[in-house]
Amino acid sequence: MTKKASLLAGIALLALASTADAADKIKVGFMSTLSGPGAALGVDIRDGFELVAKGEGGKLGGLTADISIADDQQSPDTGRQVVERFTKRDRVDVITGMVFSNVLLPVMPAILASGTVYISPNTGPEDYAAEKCDPNFFVVSWQNEDTASAMGQVMNDRSLKNVYLIAPNYPGGRETLNGFKRTYKGAIAGEVYTRLGQLDYAAEIATLRAARPDAVFFFLPGGMGTNFIKQYVSAGAQQDARLYTPGYSADEDTIKSVGEPMVGILNTAQWAHDLDNPANRKFVADFQKAYGRLPTMYAQQGYDAAQLIAAAVRDTGGRIEDKAAFRQALHAARFDSPRGRFRFNTNNYPIQDYYLREVVKDGAGRITNKTIGKVYTDYADPFAARCKMK
Amino acid sequence: MASTLHIGLRPLPTLVLVASLVLLPVVLTAVDQPFYIVLASRVLIYALIASSLNLLIGYGGMVSLGHACFVGAGAYTTAVLVHAGIGSAWLAWPAAALAGAVLAAMIGAVSLRTRGVYFIMITLAFAQMAYYVVVSLRALGGDDGLVLPRRTGYGFGLDPHADMTFYYAVLGVVVLLMAGLRRLLNAPLGRALQAIRDNDVRMEAIGFPVFRIQLAGFVIAGATAGLGGGLLADLNQQVSPSLLHWTQSGTLMVMVILGGAGRFLGGVLGAAVLLLAQELFSDVTTHTALGIGLVLLAVVLFAPAGLAGLWRQVAR
Amino acid sequence: MPLTLLAEQALNGLQLGLMLFLLAAGLTLVFGIMDMINLAHGTLYMIGAYLAATVAEASGSFVAAIAAAVVGTAVIGMALELTVLRPLYRRSHLHQVLATFALILIANELVRIIWGAQPIALNMPAALSGPVELAPGLRYPAYRLVVIGVGLAAALLLYVVVVHTRVGMWLRAGASDREMASAMGVNTAWLFTAAFGAGAALCAVAGALLGPLLAVQVGMGENILILAFVVIVIGGIGSVRGALVGALLVGILDTVGRTALPALFRALASPEVASEAGPALASMLIYVLMAGVLCFRPRGLFPARG
Incomplete structure (x- = not known):
């Protein structure tokens, strides 16, 4: 101040x-x-x-x-x-x-x-x-694009070259994938928009696997993400292509309802409980x-x-x-x-840092998020320049 | 009463009702409660929409579980016109009614070939189709719907954003249409519709074009609902797919039955009671739906003629 | 590998179809025999899922959860039939729609009060949580295979009961001519309650099996209820065979539509058109099918009543 x-x-x-x-x-x-x-x-x-x-x-x-x-x-x-x-x-x-x-x-x-x-x-x-x-x-x-664009950066750093994208067909979903594409440099194996509120992803997962991507970036807030992760893991797809997501789909609420299969999911957020x-x-x-x-x-x-x-x-x-x-x-x-x-x-809109978190099983056997790095320092969204306010 | 078949209120109660509706916003402004003028506008609009469904269910015997799609058609028409730069209510509202009518003509032409349960289901199916069209089209805003930057205007230097002006515009439209509905019900077409409700086979045998009469009723109801949708778009200054959701059709049906299907003011009464109850209890509890469900169940089981019927029983 | 993809999608369609059949079978019997339109059928599915989740949490056994859900939901269903629904049989469809709509509102709020507004967890048994290699390159979730197996078994059981037993004969008689069946000495009151209980039990099976795949939450019954209605209207109200055919048609059409249509549009039109028209048409597909069927066969594919 x-x-x-x-x-x-x-x-x-x-x-x-x-x-x-x-x-x-x-x-x-x-x-x-x-x-x-x-x-x-x-x-x-x-x-x-x-x-x-x-x-x-x-x-x-x-x-x-x-x-x-x-x-x-x-x-x-x-x-x-x-x-x-x-x-x-x-x-x-x-x-x-x-x-x-x-x-x-x-x-x-x-x-x-x-x-x-x-x-x-x-x-x-x-x-x-x-x-x-x-x-x-x-x-x-x-800003809606922020955490996704941080994840795009992470995937560049990890030299992932062929990523499959999935999000619900509504502006929040499209904005998130735009944010990801703003930073991500590699090829896009597929880009799928599902119905908002969809719960069964069997058909999408089958198609996704057939495209043979290196990794999957998904944005499915709330119950949609819970289901997607469960179904993705039970189809054994996690071994072929790892899951990456903005922090919303890999937080404690999702972990609580999904449990064990969450382990290993990477996500980006402006905050972590640790x-x-x-x-x-x-x-x-x-x-x-x-x-x-x-x-x-x-x-x-x-x-x-x-x-x-x-x-x-x-x-x-x-x-x-x-x-x-x-x-x-x-x-x-x-x-x-x-x-x-x-x-x-x-x-x-905020200027703040963004972190990379991984879902792990900690020493006490508890499944939870662990901060493993910082992606952005003092990150500002790309739209502020167009705002006339002082 | 002119005849035993005559439908509608007698002159004196009508006058009292309309006069108190005219005075309502003046009183509310005097006590500095502009919020309730907005609420009253909403009640009036839903009264109109529920009355159009009452025409189908109560007077036509056509149990449609897809009425919300006509409301949606009107609402989206108004919103799209405003976005296209056509900001006059004199154009937008008739266009909303027309959209409702056209959609009703298409759906009715197919649905009215079926009877009973199948009719309920096919109207529901068409409404679901309309819902998914709206959700999926980006031009209509998809899941986010559309925001109306301004309400449609009336000219004559009137400001549609003044709560009171908008209320009177809505009141004018609703009173006009209710008067029209009353005329229709007492006209040959309306009488034929009611006779078909009671016995369609006999009407067919006498030589009435049953299908065409029912379709006419269906289109009129669709147009009225479409107009109601147009008003609703103006009231909320936004439209969204939830207007077309099937539970919305269910809620409209609840209004009609709660008020009294086949009673002239059944839709009006049902809309008023349901919306006011929701408003009243929304501060007290988040479980309003439980109360509504229990009341509805009780009404269906013990007072099938609805509140209007109950009123008559008590009054007798 | 388009062939393995095709096989996998066929299995997905089959799984969805069989689960829809479990719901639709009860609905079509109730509809057919009692001429009763029951919007609250999806509510029984929700109750089944919640009971299963609660028992699974308490006992840790998935089998116990299913058993408890089946018994509990059947009891609740029969109690509902005896108290609320029975007076509605003679009423118009309109009143049935409203009373059962009221039941949905009441049940949803009660569930919200008892279990809270947030979805609750129901996890699949750990042993089934992985994939099974069906063919080289074709890995399919073990749990979904079990769901398909249970669905097939239930369909077979229902077929045997309806076609080869005395109860089944009564049911069919009731569906095609209620008065006559009653006049011939079928105790319809008892039959109705039993049929309703059986329908509720099938709902619970579907709810408990789909719970781990979908989500156990308030309102889960409504969306699937609409699908079940589409199924029985396509198949012909009152016909169990029609329900099976309708369910498989809807399951496969929906799965194929969601994956093939956007791809097809991408091949034929510009990406902008594809991303809009593809999903729109895919979600509408089953309703188009239903309208089409009703247009040409207003009583469905297999009308139960002549």
């Missing part, structure tokens, strides 16, 4: 002391996918988010947090109604929580039109990274204590979304009704992220 920002915070604190008109609470509209096949993701984001407020005794940055939790059922129509409720009835200060781009993209215009701040704890679509970047739109996770820094040790310990399981990337992203809000509330001295100051404090992002170094680019 700059001196200017701390000065600002100081002034704000003074202002808080002298006036009584500061808000007495912060209203947060938390809408996520809490039912259906994508529920595991939304639940982790929610649990991560609530952990911060719980740790502060129901407050965020000193203000009482009034958090309304709603389920978008992974449907943009439901999402739209919830947003209507948040902006017009509850008049919340901040909205956050959405998992999927196909919910976020359709409802975003309504949120931005109402002048409400949105903090994305997951999907970071290309749309709002470039020309359409918005002072009220923050992404605390990653990163050695004080903020991460506290986060992982608190999360395990509160929920009895290891956190995932999603949980970390939800946690940081809440930390970001808390930091901005604290830095503005609770005067969140001053929208400009609140936005500035959010952009400054003065909090310790479990992922280590983190700051916002001009487009309010």
Whole structure:
């Protein structure tokens, strides 16, 4: 944080002391996918988010947090109604929580039109990274292409020359494969788009094997990935071509439901539960204590979304009704992220490091992710240049 | 009542209902609750769509489990027109109705050859086809659907983005169409449709063109649903494949039965009760569907005439 | 190696088809004999999978899980028949659709309350989790072979019961003319409950077997239910033979469509058209088949009733 920002915070604190008109609470509209096949993701984001407020005794940055939790059922129509409720009835200060781009993209215009701040704890679509970047739109996770492009880099480094690609047929899937192709230099053995929500991949795996690739890069979030991995391994295909994926499909939730076959899968992410820094040790310990399981990337992203809000509330001295100051404090992002170094680019998307993780069986016989290297340092997405914001 | 066959409300209750609907947003604005004006617009639109399905199920005896595809056709038509730069409601809404009608004519021409369970299944199959077409076509936005940058406009310096203006536009359309529906039901075509529902073989024997009459009813319902879809696209400023999902067709059917199939206001009542109940309980519990399921089961088992029928029983 | 690929895809189609048959067989009997449209059939499939997952977790035995799922789901199915569905037999199809739609809503929420909103794990037995070499270059998952085997055995058993036993004769009589069968002294009330229980048990077999391949989650029944409906409508409602033919047709068509169509389009048209039209047509294929069949044979391929 700059001196200017701390000065600002100081002034704000003074202002808080002298006036009584500061808000007495912060209203947060938390809408996520809490039912259906994508529920595991939304639940982790929610649990991560609530952990911060719980740790502060129901407050965020000193203000009482009034958090309304709603389920978008992974449907943009439901999402739209919830947003209507948040902006017009509850008049919340901040909205956050959405998992999927196909919910976020359709409802975003309504949120931005109402002048409400949105903090994305997951999907970071290309749309709002470039020309359409918005002072009220923050992404605390990653741009959709980031982890995939990191994996493209890894595969170049490992001199893999013939890779087979598979992703669901929706913009998130296409953006991810674009990110991979942005860095990957070798040949593409095949590029397959499956139905979103498809569960049986027998036909695709057979075709894939017939193409004889060196490796497979797949992006299949949630239950789709779980099934793909299980079926891939039981077909014995793992011996012919190893699996590579963005971290979303090889996190603790997937490991829990797939088990043993996960071992050996390589994945890239902005965070890992074994990163050695004080903020991460506290986060992982608190999360395990509160929920009895290891956190995932999603949980970390939800946690940081809440930390970001808390930091901005604290830095503005609770005067969140001053929208400009609140936005500035959010952009400054003065909090310790479990992922280590983190700051916002001009487009309010992250600049951060990316790591390579491998699913291993650790000393205690537990199957989990282990960080085996760093791929990118201070990586910024390629779209920020097209954003006119300063 | 003019005759025992006459369908529709009597003048006085009609007047009271319409007058209170006209006053509603004024009251809501006075108490600073603009959110409920939006909710009321949604209820009105679904009331129209459910009434169009009521025409099929309640008055035509055609149990269609694919009604959502006509809604989707209208909604996507409006969205595509807006994207093509045609931003007038005077064009977009009739086009939405036309899209619903054309799709209904095609589906009806094939489906109405079948009867009973097969009719239910084939309408479902066609709706599924429409669903997969929309999901797969990138021009229609695939799984993400399309966002409407603006609502369609009405001219005369009116702002469609003002909650109240939009509400009145919807109210105007819905009242007009409900009046039209009432006329239709009391006209020869409507009477013939109801007679076919009661005994199609006899109607055929008397010399009525059963297939053509049913197809006409099917197309009218499709057009109305399409128009409802167009309004819905404007309300949400977005369209997505979930509008066409088969559970959406199921939900529309639930509205009709809940309200009372074959009762003039059955669709209206069902839409209002279902949507308001969802809204009411959404804050209290995430398990709203459990309550809706239990109520629905109870209605089917113990009050098959729906809430409108229950009202009559109690009133008697 | 196009030949091994072809063989593998044929096995995949067969496996999907047989599982659809397990679901469709119960559905078609209930439909045919009781003239009852039961949207909640997929719910029984879901319940079977959840019971199997729970018992597998507790006991560690996959066989015990299947057995418990079969018995438990059959009991639940029969209880459902006796309480909720029986009053619906005389009602219109519309009421049956709605009441069973209500059952779906209720069951989904109850499962969500009991087991949570997230999918739960049901893993295949470790011994079957690897591949089997069927021919040089043709490795096929052992578990899927077992699924095919169980599916074939169930189909055979059902055939023997329906065609060669007295109960089967009653079932067929009921499907082709209920009043007459009842007049001839068949105890239809008992028969209905038993048939419903058997249908539920078949659902549980499918649910438990597919659980490890797909996912045990709320809503898993709905998508497969629609496929099962397509199967019995193609095959002709009430006909077990029709269900078998319909299921295999749908299974193979779906598998072939998903792999061959995009490739075909790539060969014939530009890549842009291929990536759009291929998947679109592939997902529509079975519905096109159903509409086509109904267009020319409005009562399906093997109508049970003359």
